[in-house]
Amino acid sequence: MVLHAPELRTEQTAKALGLDATAEPALRDLDCGAWSGKSMDDITPGELMDWLTNPAHRSHGGESITDLLARVGTWLDxxxxxxxxxxxxxxxxxxxxxxxxxxxxxxxxxWRIDIPPLTVTTLHHRAPAWTLRTAAHELSD
Known part of the structure; x- marks a missing residue:
């Protein structure tokens, strides 16, 4: 099964990789609400610091990091x-x-995990839990 997030850029990436993928809503990017499309310079330093240090913060009206974790965790489960x-x-x-x-x-x-674009991360489910096999492995030509 090949899936992509519903945003156009992930569909385009899948096609560029030669994959015939189906959109999966659970894979959508973090919803930053009123901050969407803005640079970090457009956000007040206090609000930005709150967002970066408090996973439940969502003054922008979108998802918090804890919301994202719940969504992705539920999908994985x-x-x-x-x-x-x-x-x-x-x-x-x-x-x-x-x-x-x-x-x-x-x-x-x-925020302590660095995942560059166009990298591969591999998870494996071994009852009763998921395991991490590789993280941020660069795609080879």
Missing amino acids: TLAGSGDRIIAVTHPGVVRAAILHSLNAPAESF
Whole structure:
């Protein structure tokens, strides 16, 4: 099964990789509400600091980091034990959330994981939990 986040850029990336993918809403990028489309310079330093240090912060009216973690964790748990191999073309934040879920790590660790674009992260479900096999492995030509 090959999936992509519903945003156009992930569909385009999947096509560029030669993948015939289906949109999966659970893979959508973090909803930054009123901050969407703005640069960090457009956001007051206090609000930005709150967002970067408090995973439950959502003064922008969108999702908090804890909301993202819950969404991605719930989606992963629906796949657990299915035996399906899944390729998911998605956003770095969604990958961070999947890694935190697989490691049962705290939400405060979200910004400590660096996931560059166009990298591969591999998770494996081994009952009763997800395991992290590789993170941010660069695609080879």
